[in-house]
Amino acid sequence: MMFKLGALIMHPASKYALLALALLFPALAANEYQVYVMATAFIWAIAVYGFNVITGYCGQLNLAHGGFFAIGAYAVALLTADYGWNFWPAFIGALVITAVLGFLVGAVSLRLKEHYFAIFTLCVGFIIYLLLDKWEELTHGAIGVRGIAAPDGFGLVNFRETIPVYYLILFFLVFIIWFTSRIQKSLLGRTFIAIRNGDDLAESLGINLMKNKILAFVISTTYAGLAGALYAGMIRFVGPEDGNILHTFNMITYLLVGGIGTLFGPLIGTLGIVWITQSLQFLEEYRMIIFGPLLVILVIFFPLGVSGSFLTWMHRKAQALGLGPKKVQQESKVNTAREVENNA
């Protein structure tokens, strides 16, 4: 019974059902605020997808990830507010800037391994925060940047309104999930995963470690930049707090809960936690009393996260039943759909 339900979830058609649900969400939502929360969650999910590429697939814990999100947001903010650029050129600019900075930071930091890399990037993340906060001539310092241009709808749509911007963000989220699934299934994704399994083994398989790690790093920072740029376009205010290291740790939580290194883990984790946090809003700061133990239990008993545990369970079940692997290789989908339904 459970297995049949699982098989249904993993059916290829489920992802279209999920997409349909996401498209209908503004109509199903009780109020505009819920659409707004969902759009923000989508933005974070995009950033978490980037985090998943470098940390989930490639195994390098990059604690500067939130910093690159902020750089993407500030790039759009400053280019539009201070230099009078239109949103879309600034958007492209943000992607280029985060990719180039990702390359430079990656080329230096990836010379370090494991926790040394994590500590180094933690410092990079903090330096980014300090620059945003203190370099007043460029970043406006602690007061942040106002007057950011909204995405240009070319007279067809007005992206200053919540619902159109929701669809815009959804479009990018779908693109990111599609692109990530391409990477994951390809030889490139397998190369990243081989590096995660161990530098020594990967190298002995003829994999150029530095080249592939930098590539994964640049992909991840560009995702973060994309998310940051959308964030700036939607909220239209950025401040140094957007570069707070706390955001990176939030993203780690989303990823661990959803399932690190899985295709739908970032989406499940981000949407799940954002909505749980929303529904526990009435507890104010006491919500951590519920949240903390919940996380601990999850990490101890389901280290693979929701998506990873589900996929593993399904695979073993299918093996035990003597079914082919074909069905099982698809990722979980309706899992998230159910979550969306529950929360809507």
Add this chain to the structure above:
Amino acid sequence: MLKVEHLTKMFGGLAAVNDVSVEFGANQINAIIGPNGAGKSTFFNLISGVHQPTSGRILLDGTDVTTMRCDHVARLGVGRTFQTTNLFETATVLDNLIVGHRLRTHSGLWDVLINSKRLQAEEKAAREKAREALDFVGLTHAENRYIADCTQEERKRVAFALALATDPKIVLLDEPAAGVNPEETEGLAELMKKMVKNGLTVCLIEHKMDMIMGIADKIMVLDHGEKIAEGTPEEVKNNPVVIEAYLGSDHDAAA
């Protein structure tokens, strides 16, 4: 096939490998034995490019690979396994093996984005190569099993298959039979013989003497980083220096 000349590796003041010269012939099983800490794994690391030697030369089929990086050496046809192989536990055996052929492919990010013909062809080739390697090590039936659900011996075979998927000319096996029972050890020994029969050259580090003596064409004995003996199993077995290194001399025993 593999020729090593005066190879030395210093770690600080310690000579992990000291002036070792040896030649391993093609299509043979070559074993490296020696007490713990003799420098056997370091020797492998030097050949495969993980460490750069302090001095000496390494020639692979006449090509100087002494200062080459690991991934280049692998591309030239040196495959290897480790004492412990970290694989992707919650992925299938086949999924773990496909990447083995990556070094013979060229697809990059752009191919992934547009799903190019080249990428599709290369992925197909990598999958076929993985199946072929799996068949070679006799694990076709376990293709869809998670690594986490494999026995120790099966993992060893997967590690062999991964090395074979790189299309090597020579494979370096670091303690392939550690942690498997005698019956399974025999199976792994058969597998090594099969590799040689298929044109590969095998180099292995092993502590299981019964197995070594049964299959090796040539044995090199290392002790404290130095080569103390070399020859056929028969020669090595009766060499007093080797016996002393393993059992200690009367002098050592007294001290």
